[in-house]
Amino acid sequence: MQGIQIDLISEERLSSLTSMEKIRLILDDVKQGNIVVLEKGLAPEEASRLIEVTMMEISPDGFSGIEMETYPAKEGGAGLAGLLSRISGKRPGSRLTVIGPANQIRMLRKDKDLISAWVSSR
């Protein structure tokens, strides 16, 4: 059966991994032509490393990089919880993130609550 594999990785699974394990998990999956959906996005430092490692693994006529989209981070929110997070300077966490091979996935549309992607088989 031909098709595209989509791996949805839970927040629990991600939280048990180190930064480098997360990056390896994502890139190994994406390099096989799979689409990865993270329930919770990467921290800025992890995103920075992901770009760096992605660049190091690009090869002619092979892996050409990643396409990635995530929902915008939620603002601090209303009420006491939001006020406390703003006072403490705690940044809102990143949210659901879609990552795929750049030669197979095109992000068509992104809103604050909707990501549309077009995926082609290899």
Add this chain to the structure above:
Amino acid sequence: MSFLIKTKKKLSRFLKVFFRKRRARIGIYGPPNAGKTTLANRIVRDWTGDAMGPVSEIPHETRRARRKENITITGMNGNSVDIDIVDTPGVTTKIDYKEFMEYGLEKDEAVKRAREATEGVAEAMHWLREDIDGVIYMLDSTLDPFLQVNIMMVGIIESRKLPVIIVANKIDLPDASPGRIKSAFPQHPVVPISSLEGSNVEQLYEQMADYFG
């Protein structure tokens, strides 16, 4: 007496070396073809009379981070700042050599350019983590600023608590919409300029002197 003078001079030199504030390294970051090297050239030319690097319409013309040391920028209000400018390769999450062939490059040349570009992006990210004290984030104001790479890069810069000025470049073009960039990043100062024509760069210099000083 001469012993006292010599000792005083030695102490003064020691204190200058010991307490000298390192010049801030200001990185010019942004996606490919936003006009980073054009701005770096303008800053360097305006304040030192020198040049920084070549520019091209083919993406990833800058494939190595370049640093120009010891630039003093003075704003219209008289404030000044001593900086090193670091011009960096455009940051992206994908590079395909076939895109360069669409600009007329032969395959070998396109593959070489792609390989150098990937190394350059990795190098730029490394600079951002280790060696940059402030950022000018450069965007083409004719394009959508809400691209994931821009959101991600501004998030990375914010997480490192680096001061950032966002430059809405190419305001000389008819489709330019610097207002869209201001609405995308309301938490940071946004300066609309044309680095090619030099319009409004004085406002950027004033902002740099105030913000990075």
